[in-house]
Amino acid sequence: MTAPERPHATRPELLRLDRVGKTFNGDVVALRGMSLQVREGDFISLLGPSGCGKSTALRLISDLMHPSEGRITWAGPQETGDLGVVFQEPTLMPWATVAQNVWLPFRLRGKSYASVRDDVLEALKLVGLEKFQNSYPRELSGGMKMRVSIARAMVTRPRLILMDEPFAALDEITRFKLNNDLLTLKEAIGCTVIFVTHSVFESVFLSDRIVVMAARPGRVITELQVDAAYPRPESFRTSAEYAAYTRQATDALHEAMGEVA
């Protein structure tokens, strides 16, 4: 194994979570004491069992709700369009065409289609769907819908993209393909990604940092470093290095689950 260079440590900070917690209805502790430093260009996975507060963490970061304790601090001012989101479901508007769906983030900022047409088509091209710009979502397969959702999240070239188990509902072949494409896309637009997943394999393949979490109460158990260099080819999936990281992550996850049981 090559000596780990850690380019991320030198990159500027984008966002920081300081002992952030969220309690619902006064007694459901969804998340407790989560601290995380996100640097520009990071690919961070939140890995953990159901109910450990992964979605809650994303909702806090996207400002859909406020933390009950702790603080979330952004480096520099936040503008709408600095954030892209992908949910587990493609979450497309069924009455709008593919291109109109991707246009949405711009449209909500008052931009006409004509003025951002190139960006929309460019985003569709990056996800390989330029031929489907006039199709309606119901005409697309599950994987294609997810691609549209990803195109919509990145069309404004946001600094940060939040993804909540985006590929969980897809078959494995499609998921692998989208994993590869996601890494390519991230390089192409140079954004930061926080990615929620249940899958150890997915988290190791994609991320440079894995935040392992446990449930009841939702909390961070440990943070793992995946120092394999990008771009990561398909062959990375079968490498010894990959196996070693998966092992490490699985052990950490077991530890997290064990504490609950």
Place this chain on the structure above:
Amino acid sequence: MSIADSTETTMEPDADEIARQRRKRVETFGKWLLPAVVLVLMLVIWDRIVVWNEIPHYILPGPGLVFETLIKDWAMLFEALLVTVQITLMALAVAVIGGVGLAVLFTQSRLVEMSFYPYAVILQVTPIVAIAPLIFIYVDSRIAGLLLCAWLVAFFPVLSNTTLGLNSADHNLRDLFRIYGASRWQTLRFLQLPSALPYFLGGLRIAGGLSLIGAVVAEYVAGTGGLKSGLAFRILEAGYRLNIPRMFAALILIAGTGVIIFAGLSFLSHMLLRKWHESALKRDH
């Protein structure tokens, strides 16, 4: 079996395909022909009952006589039909404006909804025949009174369906709109109204039928009215004169109007939804 044979057999429609085509033929055939057969049967039975029992026409006219009357009185009946249709369509239009407007108001302000929704329900559950006499006491204009009655009956399905639709927008999409900093107006325009469209159209179809009912009932209550009389008034009038064939002819026109309104609104709904909504999806199996 040779390769050529086996490729040949795959070209033929399989059992599922044959069964599907058969079902489709029966379906299209049955949908039009069966009701037509029933209609003809009913007319023949009706006619025979009248003829064999020698029932006088002022008690039960035969279908032939009703048809003759329809032609003979066409000028008068058609004029009445136009009046009824006019009231119906105006009531429907006001029901749509009022129903959708109230629904939007309700979803914009929870306080408004809590304050007024119970009264919308009360208006809906009180039979229109019970309210109508009061309305005609207080409202001078006959047309306005008719319109008000028809509207009272018709607006509720539009209101309740549209409210349901506006609130049924996908939660993740709502979150997305919030993250992108959408204004209330943008959320309404780009998310809630399109989400509500299928629900609204369902309510509209019901409201179409109800506004016709409202118009007819209101006219019964309003009773004799000078120049502009609709079909309901013609039925009443014919009843006083024991002109039973004309009553039947007017009845046929009212029923026909209802069918046309329903079919028209169904067609509109299909055209608006056919590109994206599940209800307009054609499945072959």
